[in-house]
Amino acid sequence: MDLAITLDNNSSKPLHQQLYEQLRQAILTGRLTPGERIPSTRFLAKSLSISRFTVTTSYEQLLSEGYLETVMGSGTFVCQQIPDDLTQSNPIENIEKTNSSSIKLSKYGETLVNIKNVPRIAEAKLEINFRYGTPALSEFPIKLWRRLLSRYCNANLNWLDYSTEPLGYQPLREAIAHYLTRSRAVNCKPEQILITNGTQQALDLILRLLISPGETIAIENPGYLSARIIFETQNAQILPVRVDNSGLVVEELANYTEQNIRLVYVTPSHQFPTGAILSLPRRLELLNWAQQTGGLIIEDDYDSEFRYGEKPIPALQGLDKSDSVLYIGTFSKVLFPSLRIGYLVLPKSLVKIFTRAKWLNDRHLPILEQQVLAEFIESGHLDRHIIKMRSIYDKRRQVLVKALKKHFGKQAKILGEKGGIHLMVCFKSKLNDEEIIQRAASLGIGMMSANPHYLATHSKGEFIFGYGELTETQLTEGIHRLAQIILCS
């Protein structure tokens, strides 16, 4: 067993501390898995050429902290229950329902403790992971980005100071406004654009400023879980509305006049997770609903840049005549997630209050990357990158669809393949979703059920297939292995 431990005799840090940290890290990152036997102190001491006492000291610390456990007569093992679910392995889940501390939380804090199923990031641990939401990072033009960073990180140091623009760096807002007007038929001026720390902050700000506890929000069912969780944090009443091949079934909103819906959350370009495109009549119907009732619409346009052979339908925001749409976009899919830049196009009447809230919440985004991104867009790099990626994703999509059809035929129904970087598949299988996920994992395949995205209803055999970051070989091989699991049971 090679634990890949490297100890530095010249470090000021004692050897037992180094060993402790590296073992702990190996456990937390999953290199050592729960239940795995670890080497005896004698064996490890010998293989690392250190004293057995050093190893024992490290092990004892790990035992006392609950990372390891001894089983009488059979050795030392990685504990089945790792203490730090707050670290890499699972940063979000498993908050004790009873607040472990004596410190009293606010109502918001209590709500957060009680929320279940906070979505976590699916790490790309498995060999072929069909997780959704991650673009093809290896195709990102990193050298160009580095050059732009260097250019803006220059001798003119004015940008180091606080910005006086909580809405975001003005040239970036101008660039985004041009881009949206041109490519998405969004009807906006730079003054309406708030640069946010991703879609997540845009949603949080909207909820925090506009929705009082108990007010009703209608969501697509199934719909994007991460958005729903934000609505839950604000103690909103959440009303699931059915989705079909043309997206949200808008006419069903009329059945809920008594609920007094304040807000409808939709993903019209590529419904999450089904991939349906909200039809133009439905769009007009939804806008009409907003105008009639005074309701608001959140239009989450998370991956509309990627369309395959379909003509784009204008954004709801651009069709809106009554200032009722809050339009959200992000660079997480089209560039990269750790950039943490998204944007919110606001009705003019809400600009001031959102400006103030952004200023009071966290002042503004870091400036350097905003400068770089503004130039990236204005110089045409964004358009070029989108065209390139659209072609890459289109090929991957075709490979995935072909493999699914080849291996599954009528045993798999493919949905939502006309855009975005994921599609949805409904399998006919005797296995339940959890069994499929586990068996797939044993073959190195990461699978994500659509079920968590359902509210009040349940699905079986529906899986989301993110294909953005997988090569054509991986896609073919992944579906090939999957067929062995799903069809042979």
Place this chain on the structure above:
Amino acid sequence: MDLAITLDNNSSKPLHQQLYEQLRQAILTGRLTPGERIPSTRFLAKSLSISRFTVTTSYEQLLSEGYLETVMGSGTFVCQQIPDDLTQSNPIENIEKTNSSSIKLSKYGETLVNIKNVPRIAEAKLEINFRYGTPALSEFPIKLWRRLLSRYCNANLNWLDYSTEPLGYQPLREAIAHYLTRSRAVNCKPEQILITNGTQQALDLILRLLISPGETIAIENPGYLSARIIFETQNAQILPVRVDNSGLVVEELANYTEQNIRLVYVTPSHQFPTGAILSLPRRLELLNWAQQTGGLIIEDDYDSEFRYGEKPIPALQGLDKSDSVLYIGTFSKVLFPSLRIGYLVLPKSLVKIFTRAKWLNDRHLPILEQQVLAEFIESGHLDRHIIKMRSIYDKRRQVLVKALKKHFGKQAKILGEKGGIHLMVCFKSKLNDEEIIQRAASLGIGMMSANPHYLATHSKGEFIFGYGELTETQLTEGIHRLAQIILCS
């Protein structure tokens, strides 16, 4: 009159649009000030060698949007009331108290609308501006920073993906934990450190998670206005507690047992704005209060890196035995504000709920700068930078104090000069603060009264002097000019 207009005949943007944008920009950034006469269309057309029609078109747009106004028979002027108070000139103020839109706000939204005196960033428009809070940006090692950016923006693209660590990049948390343990006697492990988008987000998260509307927060009086505003957004009851030469008068907390104080906000290293250092007996007394009552303490250690001749007193957090201190630090003063990186050291029992909140609020900070900062700290650059800046600030401080003593003698009492990058001066003057500020501005001097930082009481003649970004020549000259105003009236 030189308007510094540059038109590009080769641009695809029409000339009148270019002219419109540049004039509007000149108005918004203050190059053209309210009430200022602007050139006639005939004159401007001639001086720019463009048609008069082009100029007229631009002017008409600016007139219709309220940037310009015509006065019959005397010409065209910059409007006294500029429409966009949401842009550079004043991004935060002047939200109409009556929400101008028909869109209903949440309780939080309504609270934000009603908050007065939201502090704005003081721009460095004036020749010598004693604004506080901005470090000497020209001394920042930008070339080193750029080199580190290039190093981390490299071919290994794993960092482009979402982080699985909402608390922040692990090596950065380790670096900060080492730094705080060593330099501030803070008692923490990396697992307790949450990387935030500046102090502002740390305060917002604390209030949001721990304080329910109506609960009581004790603050220093005078105290940091930006913190108080956050407390107001949460509808907390705010209790001002007196400050003297040894900082917060802790014994006064005992007078308020009926108010059931949940939280005390203090700036013990360098009280804002008086600069007093909270004495060790007071620190112990405050911790004792927390232990007795179960109350919490926010320790905002915003500029403790800069001390002049004083031995550091250990942080409250390091003296605490009952997990009642939330310690906040920032890199805005010690590096640069637009980096937007601060941190919060949490009691262990609160780590999970803050992790979850950060994840739901905005996922995590951008990764690239976190990597760069981690290396900056670990390689010793931070320590070197602090030593260098301490020496620069010390000299500036001495020059400022000397100039104040020379020109004002007993007419000015200097407070809080032992640390930080600002001090406070109490002037004896017949003028009120507003008169002093206005007359100083007419001589190119920016002044900031301490009065907005008082709650329930008022000060007169107390001014905060930030000296971090001013050269020794500017400091001497600034005080020289100021003496003419304050002493000669």
